[in-house]
Amino acid sequence: MEEERDIVVFSDDEGNEFELDVIDYFEHEGQEYAVLMDLTAQEDEDCDCQAEQDVYIMKVVVTDDIEEFLPA
Helix, strand or coil: CCCCCEEEEEECCCCCEEEEEEEEEEEECCEEEEEEEEHHHCCCCCCCCCCCCCEEEEEEEEECCEEEEEEC
């Protein structure tokens, strides 16, 4: 059974959309943060290789019932 994933869609300055997968949430000094990884860069589960992956940490901000992710 596949587990449910939190996926967040971002847009860069040129309007290109990309998806990040939320791999964890944590609190630090009373603020909530999310650890995210690029979905397209995730390694193949069948591969035993150790590929480098970019990880992003962003602050979670809730405004008017909308969750926003801001760079930490």
